[in-house]
């Protein structure tokens with residue numbers, strides 16, 4: 264229950280500290296330190312930042328806040344971090360299902376994108392996805408799509424945190440003439456957002472099969488010079504790896520390493536069909552992995568050997584991929600799939616236990632995006648990016664182990680409240696900065712246009 268309490272100052276004793284928000288939670292899992300669960304504790308928030316986590320009894324005496332929330336039966340965790348998305352593709356959800364990756368892209372998605380993608384399409388699709396992400400506990404997403412200006416504007420207006428990874432392809436498309444044009448446009452957008460606290464820009468060369476060596480070298484140079492993150496689809500299928508070897512004699516990971524791209528600023532998305540040398544290269548260079556299990560399953564792309572990657576000391580995060588290949592953006596469901604799949608792929612039921620899966624969806628995601636000084640765990644000094652999950656349902660009883668219930672029984676529908684940088688964006692399942700009716704109307708308009716029912 265949320266309680267605005269502007270009159271709190273009347274009860275304020277002399278030595279009470281004035282803050283903005285006080286959240287009394289039944290449970291808190293901060294993720295850092297690892298495996299810790301706090302019971303009947305509170306989060307004190309000032310200027311969008313967590314100032315303290317302490318027992319509720321003490322918090323009630325120490326602080327006075329203009330907004331006070333009593334989250335009985337709710338578990339507060341760090342906001343979930345989706346490290347790979349194509350948010351605008353929500354408007355193509357269900358448009359072309361049950362195809363393998365390259366048929367899906369070449370025969371269905373790319374032709375549709377050629378016809379429909381525009382700033383208006385990206386704005387509407389991204390807003391629809393942001394609403395879905397906030398309703399399922401995501402507070403940060405990394406996005407790779409055409410017209411990144413529209414993506415950034417949608418994120419800025421909604422209040423969510425975003426890494427806008429501008430797309431770089433060597434072929435002409437609706438947004439850019441070629442790779443160099445994309446880099447120029449993307450860097451101009453970065454200038455526009457240079458001082459924004461929630462929106463960061465990154466390079467997104469699309470994939471090894473759509474971007475040539477000259478463009479990749481240029482990206483590596485700029486990324487190094489400007490300290491910018493880079494993300495790229497990599498080793499999405501065995502076919503991609505086989506074709507690269509046949510064409511160039513190099514595996515895609517090997518080629519990127521030779522071009523100077525692999526570093527702690529590099530996020531490799533997918534990473535199936537890996538051999539020991541690929542894993543050793545990722546580990547040695549400090550590059551990160553965005554594991555997208557549901558998209559990989561749906562497109563029959565292959566399996567990421569998550570347990571092996573973790574054993575090699577690689578930082579593995581979770582991404583949903585776009586909503587047209589998943590077909591949803593529910594990070595709790597994605598993390599559940601990752602936990603189950605890691606066991607099946609490794610043949611080891613102890614692989615990826617619940618606490619490690621939760622870390623992948625939070626702090627590992629922040630590391631992968633280079634923002635772990637800001638978000639990814641609940642610690643004093645970090646942004647108040649929070650997700651509160653209702654654990655009172657029948658399906659979650661009894662509560663032997665909170666993290667187990669969260670990963671193995673909960674999903675996005677159980678998320679009740681969400682804050683980003685201290686601002687409440689989901690309040691008892693209602694979005695505070697977005698109009699749900701309008702979002703659904705816009706989605707319907709696009710459905711009719713794409714189906715040829717209207718202009």
Ligand SMILES: CSC[C@H]1O[C@@H](n2cnc3c(O)ncnc32)[C@H](O)[C@@H]1O
Nearest residue numbers: 349372407408409430469496584585
């Ligand atoms: C250059 S904008 C992003 C580009 O990527 C396409 N896309 C969506 N999902 C995938 C995927 O799983 N692998 C490769 N490319 C993908 C999207 O349709 C855009 O064209």
Ligand SMILES: [Zn+2]
Nearest residue numbers: 349496584585
């Ligand atoms: Zn993708």
